[in-house]
Amino acid sequence: MKIKLLLWLLGVTLVLTAIGAAQLWHAEAASAPTSNATVVVVNFDVPVDLGSSTMMQRAVTTAELLKAKAIVIVMNTPGGYLSDMLKIVSYIEQAQAAGIPVYTYVPPDGMAASAGSYIAMATNSIIMANGTFIGPSTPIVVGGTPLEQNHTEDAMIAFMESLASKWGRNATAAKIMVVDDRAFTAEEALRYHLINNVSNSLSQAMSEWGLTNATQAQISENAYEQFLSVLSNSTVDGILITLGFMAILIDLFHPTFIVSAVGVTAIVMGLVGAEIIGASAIGLTLLLLGAIIMFLELKMGHGFAMIAGAITSAVGIYLLAMGIPYVATSVPTASKYVLTDSVVAIVGVVLGLYIRWIASPMKRKRVMAGPESLIGDVGVVVSDLAPVGEVRVQGIVWRAVSASGETIKVGEKVKVVKVEGVTLFVERATGEDKGS
Numbered sequence: 001m002k003i004k005l006l007l008w009l010l011g012v013t014l015v016l017t018a019i020g021a022a023q024l025w026h027a028e029a030a031s032a033p034t035s036n037a038t039v040v041v042v043n044f045d046v047p048v049d050l051g052s053s054t055m056m057q058r059a060v061t062t063a064e065l066l067k068a069k070a071i072v073i074v075m076n077t078p079g080g081y082l083s084d085m086l087k088i089v090s091y092i093e094q095a096q097a098a099g100i101p102v103y104t105y106v107p108p109d110g111m112a113a114s115a116g117s118y119i120a121m122a123t124n125s126i127i128m129a130n131g132t133f134i135g136p137s138t139p140i141v142v143g144g145t146p147l148e149q150n151h152t153e154d155a156m157i158a159f160m161e162s163l164a165s166k167w168g169r170n171a172t173a174a175k176i177m178v179v180d181d182r183a184f185t186a187e188e189a190l191r192y193h194l195i196n197n198v199s200n201s202l203s204q205a206m207s208e209w210g211l212t213n214a215t216q217a218q219i220s221e222n223a224y225e226q227f228l229s230v231l232s233n234s235t236v237d238g239i240l241i242t243l244g245f246m247a248i249l250i251d252l253f254h255p256t257f258i259v260s261a262v263g264v265t266a267i268v269m270g271l272v273g274a275e276i277i278g279a280s281a282i283g284l285t286l287l288l289l290g291a292i293i294m295f296l297e298l299k300m301g302h303g304f305a306m307i308a309g310a311i312t313s314a315v316g317i318y319l320l321a322m323g324i325p326y327v328a329t330s331v332p333t334a335s336k337y338v339l340t341d342s343v344v345a346i347v348g349v350v351l352g353l354y355i356r357w358i359a360s361p362m363k364r365k366r367v368m369a370g371p372e373s374l375i376g377d378v379g380v381v382v383s384d385l386a387p388v389g390e391v392r393v394q395g396i397v398w399r400a401v402s403a404s405g406e407t408i409k410v411g412e413k414v415k416v417v418k419v420e421g422v423t424l425f426v427e428r429a430t431g432e433d434k435g436s
Helices: 002-031 050-066 082-097 115-121 146-166 171-179 186-191 202-208 223-231 234-253 258-277 281-295 304-319 334-368
Strands: 038-044 070-075 079-081 102-106 125-128 215-219 325-328 378-383 388-393 396-402 413-420 423-428
Touching (some): 038 050, 050 070, 050 215, 050 223, 070 202, 079 115, 082 102, 082 115, 082 146, 102 115, 102 202, 115 146, 115 325, 125 186, 146 171, 223 234, 223 258, 234 258, 234 281, 234 304, 234 334, 281 304, 304 334, 378 396, 388 423
Parallel strands (some): 038 070, 070 102, 396 423
Antiparallel strands (some): 378 388, 378 413, 388 396
């Protein structure tokens, strides 16, 4: 009877659970955006790098899951890495292949500069506000040879023309943005048929695209994507690697473990960032060489190795971006590294002087504060050394061994000639020995 009652209660519980789950599902379905009723709005007010390309991939995935009516890129970017621009264009084409149109709107005070011009040109429609501009679009291979520059530029000319032609835009004007490094204002871009219209508000642009009543799902860079953006900066990567090695070296003079852990973390982050951007092997080699030179301080202790290593690392930071293609309004140049390299060199000088004047003397003092400091001191035998016994040195009784093996009697004076652990090796003191 009890078993039947338990089974009946179990059955009722399952039925009630099923009813509750069905009601919850119905409520969620009713509150969720209906098919093609959502617009994914991407706030693209960031450089073109791994962070923003990851954000764009997330936006496309979100649009596909929501069966969004469209993706709208609200663009204000100075451009960035060519490789990430190509990724973003591929994500846009992925959305278009899934039947989701992608639009670009450049808001007041915004720009679709450099890499942003290619991204905009890949979208179904472009609307810009008055006072904004699109381009210039010439790629730059930092530190590249003329041949590398020409090859990259030719490839981007063909790419820009194909994007413009795909959507019926003026391919000749688009080519000019690449060949002549030219930017067009919104009014010029409309006149030359590079964009579809000029509008001073997103709501007006939405209306033109027929998206007025759609629910907006906002997408911006999250913390992880912002972290990727930081690591996509070659200068940041070089500084992290250099400061990481400096932190470990200083911690070896003042063991704390915490500083070493921070240093290791900084080095790993810098190396990950260098891998992300495809940093120059020459730059990485110089950073490693700088670290090796700095660690020579453990042997030398005069501070000059730290200074030389810091200067070598500063050169490595400068060379880290060599060979990386950008499509940006601002790319790394020699003048842009002057401040960064100067700061790294100054930090190296300060740490070198610190090691020379403070850390090394303190380290030597710590070494001499142990039993080794007894070498050369004179003491008295308190237990016959035959050849092992005890002596009193500096008021403390130590286990001692007669270095010559001969017996030394109680009361005789001895001089410490060697220390092993806490055992002193002694010999008879002469009249010239101190304290005799």
